Amino acid sequence: MPDLIIASVMTMMTAATPLVFAATGELICERSGVLNLGVEGMMLIGAVFGFATAAVTGNAPLGLLMAGVAGLLASLIFATLTLSLLSNQVATGLALTIFGTGLSALVGFDYVGETIDQIAAIHLPVLSDLPVVGRLLFGHDPLVYLSLGLLAAVAWFLSRSRWGMILRAVGDSDVSAHAIGYPVVLIRYAAVAFGGMMAGLGGGYLSLVYTPLWAENMAAGRGWIALALVVFASWRPERVLFGAILFGSITILQLNAQAAGLGIPAAFMSMLPYIATIVVLVLISRDAIKIRLNAPACLGRPFRAER
Amino acid sequence: MKYLVKLVVVMFAAVLSLGAISTASADKLKVGFIYIGPPGDHGWTYAHDQGRLMIDNMLGEHVETTYVEGVPEGPDAERAIAKLAETGHKLIFTTSFGYMEPTLKVAKRFPDVKFEHATGYKQADNVATYSARFYEGRYVQGQIAAKISKSGIIGYIASFPIPEVVRGINAFMLGAQSINPDMKVKVVWAYTWFDPPKEADAAKVLMDQGADIITQHTDSTAALQAAAARGIYAFGQASDMIQFAPDTQLTAILDDWGPYYVKRTVDVLMGTWSSGDTWNGMGPGMVGMAPFTNMPSDIAMMARETAESIRTGAFHPFTGPIYNQAGELVVAAGEVAPDFPMLATMNFYVQGVDDKLPE
Numbered sequence: 001m002p003d004l005i006i007a008s009v010m011t012m013m014t015a016a017t018p019l020v021f022a023a024t025g026e027l028i029c030e031r032s033g034v035l036n037l038g039v040e041g042m043m044l045i046g047a048v049f050g051f052a053t054a055a056v057t058g059n060a061p062l063g064l065l066m067a068g069v070a071g072l073l074a075s076l077i078f079a080t081l082t083l084s085l086l087s088n089q090v091a092t093g094l095a096l097t098i099f100g101t102g103l104s105a106l107v108g109f110d111y112v113g114e115t116i117d118q119i120a121a122i123h124l125p126v127l128s129d130l131p132v133v134g135r136l137l138f139g140h141d142p143l144v145y146l147s148l149g150l151l152a153a154v155a156w157f158l159s160r161s162r163w164g165m166i167l168r169a170v171g172d173s174d175v176s177a178h179a180i181g182y183p184v185v186l187i188r189y190a191a192v193a194f195g196g197m198m199a200g201l202g203g204g205y206l207s208l209v210y211t212p213l214w215a216e217n218m219a220a221g222r223g224w225i226a227l228a229l230v231v232f233a234s235w236r237p238e239r240v241l242f243g244a245i246l247f248g249s250i251t252i253l254q255l256n257a258q259a260a261g262l263g264i265p266a267a268f269m270s271m272l273p274y275i276a277t278i279v280v281l282v283l284i285s286r287d288a289i290k291i292r293l294n295a296p297a298c299l300g301r302p303f304r305a306e307r
Numbered sequence: 308m309k310y311l312v313k314l315v316v317v318m319f320a321a322v323l324s325l326g327a328i329s330t331a332s333a334d335k336l337k338v339g340f341i342y343i344g345p346p347g348d349h350g351w352t353y354a355h356d357q358g359r360l361m362i363d364n365m366l367g368e369h370v371e372t373t374y375v376e377g378v379p380e381g382p383d384a385e386r387a388i389a390k391l392a393e394t395g396h397k398l399i400f401t402t403s404f405g406y407m408e409p410t411l412k413v414a415k416r417f418p419d420v421k422f423e424h425a426t427g428y429k430q431a432d433n434v435a436t437y438s439a440r441f442y443e444g445r446y447v448q449g450q451i452a453a454k455i456s457k458s459g460i461i462g463y464i465a466s467f468p469i470p471e472v473v474r475g476i477n478a479f480m481l482g483a484q485s486i487n488p489d490m491k492v493k494v495v496w497a498y499t500w501f502d503p504p505k506e507a508d509a510a511k512v513l514m515d516q517g518a519d520i521i522t523q524h525t526d527s528t529a530a531l532q533a534a535a536a537r538g539i540y541a542f543g544q545a546s547d548m549i550q551f552a553p554d555t556q557l558t559a560i561l562d563d564w565g566p567y568y569v570k571r572t573v574d575v576l577m578g579t580w581s582s583g584d585t586w587n588g589m590g591p592g593m594v595g596m597a598p599f600t601n602m603p604s605d606i607a608m609m610a611r612e613t614a615e616s617i618r619t620g621a622f623h624p625f626t627g628p629i630y631n632q633a634g635e636l637v638v639a640a641g642e643v644a645p646d647f648p649m650l651a652t653m654n655f656y657v658q659g660v661d662d663k664l665p666e
Contacts, residue, residue, distance in 0.1 A: 007515035015508065113347030115528075115551050118536060211503040211529040216345065216377060218504055255512040259462070259493045263663040 006135055008256060013144055014210060016248030018043070018202040018219075020147040022226035023233070023240045024154050025198025030230055031158065032191035033171035033298035037093025038078055039199050040223025041100020046071040046200025048104040051207040051214040054116045061119065064143070064204045071200015072193050074100060079192040083185050086302045101217060111214045118212035119143065143205050148241070150198070155237035167191060171296035174303040184303055199223065228277045234284055234294040243280075250276060336398065338362060338572055339391035340374040341384065343403035343526070344501040350526035350545040351500065351562070352376065355402045355425075357546075358564030362572050370572055380405025385412055392417040398575045400568065401425065403500065404469055410434060421580050423571060426471050428651055430582050437567060438471070440588030442478035442650075443617045444560035444596055445522075446624035447610050448542050449482025451557055451599070452520045453490045454606045455540060460491045462513025464523040464530050466500050468665045470653045472524050477657045478624045479522065482613075484659055493518055494662035503529035510534060510541075520557075531555060540601060547597040557602055558610065561595035586646065589618040625650065630658040 022039050029036050050067030054060045078096050081087045119141055122128070127138040158164040170177045170187050178184045202222070207214050225247055233239035250272050257264050338359075346356035359372050373396065378387045384406050391399050392413055400423045401410045407427040414422045414434045422434040430436055452461050461483065465472050476494060483490035493516060495509040506525045510533035513521060521534045521541040528551040534541035535552040543549065543559025567585065574580040587593035596614055599607035616622040627638035632655065638644045656664050 004515060004517070008512075011508070011511045011515055014511075112345045113349045113353070115532075118532070120536070206504060211507040211527075212532055213503055213528060215348075215501070215503045215527065218502075220502060220504060252508060252512060255495050255509050256516065258495045258662075259513050259516045259518075261493065261661045261663065265665060 002132065006132060008252060009136060010139065012245065012249040012252045013140055014248075015251050016244040017144050017147050018205045018210065018222050019226050019229060019244040019247055020151055020241060021202030021205060022199045022223060023229040023244060024147070024151050024237065025195035025202075026226055026230050027233070027235060027237060027240060028154060028158075028167070028198075029191050029195030030299055031171045031235060031296055032167050032188045033174055033296050033301065033303070034079075034082065034188050034192055035089045035093065035300040036075065036078055036096070036192060036195055037090060037227065038074070038096025038100060038223075039195075039226050040219055040221070041097035041104075042071045042074045042196050042199035043100075043203035043206070043219040043223045043226075044104035044217070045074045045100045046203030047207040047218060048108040048111070048203075048214055050200070050204035051114075051116065052107060052111050054208055055111055055114045055214075058117065060117055060208050063116070063208050064119070064201065067204025067208070068197045068200045071203065072197040075192050075196020075199070076189075078196070079189050082302070083188050083192070086304060089300050089302070097223065105216045108214045108216060112216070114214065116208070116212050119209050141209050143201075143209055147201075147205075151237055151241055158237065168296070171298055174298045174301070178303075178305055184305065188303070199226075202226070225277070228281070232277065232280050232284070235296065236294065246276070335369055335371045336572070336576055337394075337396040338370055338372045338575075339396035339399040340372065341378050341387055341391070341399070341401045341403075341406060342374055342376040343378065343380065343405075345376050346374070348501060348526045349528050349548055349551065350543075352402070352526065354545045354562035355400070355564055358568040359400075361565030362568050365569050366572055366576070369576055378406075381409070385409035388413040388422075389416070392420045397421065398572060398580075399423070404467070404471065421575055426469075428470075428584075430584060432582055435571075435580075435582045435584065437585040437587075439562055439564075439593040440586060441471070441560055441562070441594055442474045442624055443588045444594050444614075445475045445478040446482035446617065447596060447614050448522055448558065448560070449479040449484075449490075450486050450613055451602065451606060451610050452479070452522065452542075453483040453486035454609070455557070455602060456490070456520050458517050458519045459487070459489060460493060460516070460518045462510065462516070462518030462521045463492050463494045464506060464509045464513070464521070464525055465494050465496050466524050467498060468496065470651060473656070473664065474650060474653045475524055476660060477653065480657050480660050481624060481629065488659075490659070491661050492659070494660065496665060497525055499525065501526045503527040506530045507533040511537075514539065528552070543597060549597065549600065554601060556597070556600060558599045559597040561597055563593055563595055567593065589614065590620060631655045632658055632660065634658060 046067035049070035050063040053066040054063030081092045082089045121141045124138050128134050170184050174184050229243045232243045340359050342352045344352040346352050362372055375387045378384050398421045402425045404426045410422050410424045414431055424436050426438045427436045480492050497505050497509050506527055506529040510521050510530040514537055519539050521530055523530045523544050528548050531541045531548050531552045535555040540557050541555050543556045545562050547559050549556045599610050623643045625644035627642045628640040629638040631637050644650055
């Protein structure tokens with residue numbers, strides 16, 4: 001039984017990791033006041049370029065780097081359109097997702113059925129062999145630690161650093177931030193780019209670690225769950241982690257319940273993550289003041305600098 | 308193999324005699340394929356595409372083949388099939404169970420087009436069905452798994468609760484029980500044919516619950532690779548997947564559609580095509596096994612012997628006594644389960660499967 005629990009927790013962490021990456025990136029983006037609905041598309045672009053790089057060079061870490069770069073470049077398209085050309089953020093974000101789905105399928109066409117060397121779980125000599133905590137703390141793949149590290153860095157950045165405050169100021173009142181003299185558009189570019197890089201890394205995690213292969217549309221809705229997670233977390237980094245693990249574990253638990261022969265209809269279990277999203281959204285939306293306190297006030301609004 | 312050689316010879320003769328006819332008609336016969344996944348899945352669709360390529364290689368002078376990949380089962384399938392029929396394809400293979408109704412619907416609208424639907428059970432004047440007896444291979448896999456497993460638990464990733472999949476689970480269970488009556492099979496329904504991350508999740512969960520052998524009825528290599536990452540053994544599906552997991556794959560069921568596809572295409576060329584149902588197994592070579600690897604030689608020997616006795620017809624995997632989950636005798640001792648209705652519409656588990664069959 002303890003073995004089953006440890007093993008299940010390990011599996012849940014791998015299911016949560018792509019969500020942690022993508023949601024952390026989107027959180028920064030939204031905190032700066034930009035709503036980018038293109039997460040799913042950027043994840044797919046990251047996944048395919050990461051995989052292609054790893055397949056061609058045989059170097060999976062390099063593939064991961066490329067996944068981040070590809071996600072970043074994709075987000076810059078979005079940034080140019082919405083921040084410089086002031087297009088509608090919702091429509092542009094949706095377009096980015098559709099574009100990313102198509103582009104990734106096109107680029108990935110020749111890589112379907114290719115195989116690469118997966119980035120393996122780490123194994124530290126003494127530590128990973130400790131009973132119970134050994135595997136739980138020191139037995140994951142390196143990207144699990146990277147995602148947690150980046151999340152912690154983002155939490156620190158937002159609450160403790162000067163630039164984090166400025167980013168939040170830009171998201172809460174772009175006009176005032178501009179009046180004080182901060183480069184609002186430039187800061188938002190940076191936030192969108194960070195979000196793109198993180199979505200790309202999340203996609204790269206899928207194609208390089210989760211299942212070392214490329215398949216069309218392999219993000220399978222994780223980008224959308226990441227978007228919901230940011231709202232679920234009411235724009236707070238520590239809650240992103242909680243939410244990601246919750247969503248990851250529901251996915252894994254439904255399969256676990258099946259394998260254990262509990263006789264719960266699988267179709268019902270498959271609905272659970274989405275029901276959970278709706279329930280949580282309803283619960284947090286009930287408290288209108290709280291949501292207004294947390295949500296970036298300028299979210300989704302275009303900003304035109306006026307002198 | 309012998310069967311294949313014979314078939315090839317017969318077909319070449321047919322094609323030669325045909326040459327005279329078709330040089331007169333300048334247009335090539337257009338043959339279309341509808342695929343559920345990408346040809347690069349190295350599983351189900353890959354095997355069908357190999358069959359298509361065999362048509363190209365052998366009948367390329369008279370035939371032109373087209374395929375549409377990644378067609379979801381449902382309304383989209385109807386559009387894709389109709390599109391092929393509208394663009395002059397006279398023979399269309401629809402290669403997934405869920406294309407059954409769409410195929411029949413389109414067939415009604417195009418009475419002069421011949422349709423071939425894989426793994427279905429509904430025919431029409433211009434719709435034939437064909438399938439392979441994959442369960443023969445599953446029985447062999449069950450025996451191998453029971454010999455190798457230490458935990459006594461096998462993880463089985465199933466796709467949809469349709470007769471073909473249920474038959475596979477039962478055959479696997481019967482094979483495992485023939486070696487060790489206490490073997491357990493844990494089933495996870497993925498409700499997809501092709502979704503690599505989900506297939507990998509299912510494999511991980513089954514391994515978490517103690518399965519030390521993984522077998523799958525989904526199409527990608529993800530489950531095999533997930534097993535490889537944990538250092539346990541698994542089976543390939545629909546084609547030889549050994550290159551994805553050289554130290555993991557015990558064997559794989561191989562689908563060999565090529566000879567059937569070539570034969571049916573020749574039938575259309577010669578005007579001798581007629582509807583019907585074809586259900587072939589190891590005997591005629593529609594089902595094969597990849598080399599038995601990563602196992603001791605005595606187990607490989609046993610597996611070869613079982614496969615050989617199934618191939619020659621000396622043994623049938625569904626030989627009684629067979630009990631259902633409720634403990635009722637469904638096939639009497641020494642009897643063989645009939646194709647119709649029992650095997651073709653199989654909707655119950657045999658005793659010992661650790662799962663409740665979804666409605």
